[in-house]
Amino acid sequence: MNVPSSAPAATTAAAPPTPALSVAEREVRLTSLLIVAALLLGLVLQVWVPPGGVTLVAGAALAGAVVIALWFVVPGRLRETLAGFRFIATLLFVLATFAMLGTLVLQMKPAAFYIDRYGLVGRFIVGLRLDDVFHGLPFALVMALFGASVIGSASLRWPLSWRKSGFFICHVGLMTSLAGAAASATLAIRGRIDLHAGGETAKYVRVTRGGAPTGEYAQLGFDLRLDRFKAESYETEYRVGYYEQVPFRDEDGRVRSRWNLKASFDPDADKHRLPNGDSFQLRSIDPAAHAVLAEVHQGGIPKVQLLSAERASPFFLSPSRVLVYERRADEKRAYISWVTATAAASEQKGVISVNEPMTYGGWTLYQVNYNPEDPTYSGLEAVYDPGVSWVFLGFFLICLGVAWMFYVEPRLKRKAAAPAAPTPAAA
Amino acid sequence: MVGQLQYIAVEYPLFAATGALYAAAMALYAAAWKSTRQLVARAGTALMLAALVLNLGLFIVRWHEAGRAPLKSLFESLVFFALCIAVVYVFFELIYRTRAFGVPATLLALGCLLYAVVRWDAEIVKLPPALQSPWFVPHVMVYFVGYAAVAIAFALAVIQLLAPRVPVVGRLLTMKAGTIMTGEKLDIEKMSYDLVRFGFVLLTIGLLVGSVWAKSAWGDFWVWDPKENWSLVTWLVYGGYLHLRRVRGWRGEKGAWLLIVGFAVVMFTYLGMHLLPTAEESAHVYTQ
Ligand code: HEM
Secondary structure (H helix, E strand, O other): OOOHHOOOOOOOOOOOOOEEEOOHHHHHOOOOOOOOHHHHHHHOOOOOOOOOOOHHHHHHHHHHHHHHHHHOOOOOOOOHHHHHHHHHHHHHHHHHHHHHHHHHHOOOOOOOOOHHHHHHHHHHHHHHHHHHHHHHHHHHHHHHHHHHHHHHHHHOOOOOHHHHHHHHHHHHHHHHHHHHHHHHHHEEEEEEHHHHHHHOOOEEEEOOOOOOOEEEEEEEEEEEEEEOOOOOOOOOOEEEEEEEEEEEOOOOOEEEEEEEEEEOOOOOOOEEEOOOOEEEEEEEEOOOOOOEEEEEOOOOOOOEEEEOEEEEEOHHHHHHHHEEEEEOOOOEEEEEEEEEEOOOOOEEEEEOOOOEEEEEOOOEEEEEEOOOEEEEEEEEEEEEOOOOHHHHHHHHHHHHHHHHHHHHHHHHHHHHHOOOOOOOOOO | HHHHHHHHHHHHHHHHHHHHHHHHHHHHHHHHHHHHOHHHHHHHHHHHHHHHHHHHHHHHHHHHHHHHOOOOHHHHHHHHHHHHHHHHHHHHHHEEEEOOOOOHHHHHHHHHHHHHHHHHOOOOOOOOOHHHOHHHHHHHHHHHHHHHHHHHHHHHHHHHHHHHOOOHHHHHHHHHOOOOOOOOOOOOHHHHHHHHHHHHHHHHHHHHHHHHHHHHHHHOOOOOHHHHHHHHHHHHHHHHHHHHHHOOOOOOOOHHHHHHHHHHHHHHHOHOOOOOHHHHOOOOOOOO
16 A cells, blocks of 8 residues: 655765755645645636636536646656645645635625625625635635545555455545536526416426526426415414513614523423522413413412413513413424426326425426415425436445445454454554 | 522423433542542443433433424433433443543533533424424434544543643553553553544434435535535544544644544534524524
8 A cells, every 4th residue: 555654754874965855745845735736726717717617617627637647747756645645634624624614705695795794805705706615716626636636546556455445435436426516516407486376387497596596597398387385383382481581782783682481381280490490380271261370489478370372461570580371483394385297298296395305307396485475375496406316326435435444444454464463554 | 590400400300310420420430540449430330321321311201292303402412412422432431441531421421411501492392394304313313423422532632632741641541440441551542543433434424414315405415504514624624634644643642633623623513603604594503
């Protein structure tokens, strides 16, 4: 196995005037050089090539091919560096930095949004295209190094053997996932379909990017009709609630206060303790009138009060603490659309709900929106994505490969090795 | 605060008892650092097992009360995190045959429960449609077992860094009396590496299950949601650690520092999402 960085520094009999760089130092330099060059080149080139799915995929593929070509022609440490643990670990940290950046700056908003919100910093964000880091050339070129490293390191370890199979499975998985993600980024179409129940039909999808409409339309290839829509609620519940008034800062920075639910209790006959140290017990419960008679213990003589869920009747434990009997807010359990898809000769009925999409004619349809004011409206998301199964297959292989590497390979190695002393791990 | 603690003790007795047992187990594990009597250390393990059983009971009772897996709110996830830490630790104790690290493990589990007290949100809430998926339970469970493994690896990394500097801690790794079942010197570096490997497999599976779920719920396997991104960051940092470990010079303290960074990233992913400017768009933030 090739372990580039473990080689000791070159030593010569007579000390040279300036000590030669050690292998490790040269590797560190080359690693930094390659990564910094990829980032800078990407930053410069994206002045002319703006971020986008095609930019990402074409940029990464092209640059990856160049790196692999260099791999074969450039002598010296390039190969060992690219296939080495130091390089890949550094790349993984660089990718982690990209992923963090994507959460510090909201992605894919219009340029005006950043400038309005962040002023000068906003201009900087837009200038460096930090508003779309995952589709820009700096990211694409880093991915190119990544791909070249995955392929290169595998080629150095060819041929395949049982004892190295975890590594190969993992790397085939990585490349399969990346290829699938590339197909998704370039070929997938997603968009919205808004329908009203009672027979309204859609033939097109309003295309979106990053959730915002692009103004384009894509043909579904079939007619989609919404027959019925239903927003199902959980059963109505009545509970005893204990609220405390807490301060908060509103949008203008003013300190205000609001009531926060701190604890709640089933209406039962047990004695309950409250977070402020008081306690209460329900003397009687009237399910029909949605009211309870509460006996509150605060030291001294207990106080009794009728608490009704139908009208405001709080028991003030203190000016900033109350006990109430209340109906729980309407909580939605499910949104369900019954649809019919009709193509030239065939017709298919289907039910779409959150987490249970329907696939027809290459499109997958998801329940994503509803309107409490308009019970007939249903918002669907339509996605055409030829890459996704490859992404999952790749991911599955990565899981398998990693588990194999950790738990099967050591056993195979142990079996193969003589029963004598264990071999020390490569440094 | 006293009122709040009384309220928890009366209304959530199982929770309070679980915390008390973890604290008691910790005290005995600590006593076993000094004592040469096997009984003390064994009692530590026995109490740890008892705490684990109560913690499991807490989880099951809550599941029954809520009518769904109790993995939704911060409170529920902290209770489950404590359980995972206890389970992973007990296996760890069995495999490596040492009780030297019972204190940090119980401290982690107890820390989860104490944090649950500070950020108390034990109200049972209904599951919104997006979470009603067969992927929900495996996704969260796999992640928390993985988090538990890297949490213990983090504790070992801290001990590894303190050992040469603080004599009391250093003694932990060489001590032959009381806590150590085999009497051999402990290879703490290898132990944390094993834990990270185990954790990494689970983080990988968690990432996969999460993306399959995202596909079925949102129509896209990756939506660059802050939590998704940060779980990718976690995965990449531990991936970086596993590779760097094979680079000369990264086995010792540098590797331990990396595990501390890794766990800080895990904690931020778990609890820090609301601090991000992109949080408002996330489907993953714990709110109160
Ligand atoms: C992209 C270029 C990559 C290269 C060049 C690379 C290279 C390697 C090599 C050579 C090994 C050792 C195999 C052996 O022992 O025979 C290895 C192990 C491993 N690789 Fe990669 N890998 C890459 C990417 C990844 C990625 C992205 C991951 C996932 C984060 C990953 C996960 C692993 C794991 C978990 C191990 C086992 C480490 C250990 O046993 O300590 N690899 N990698």
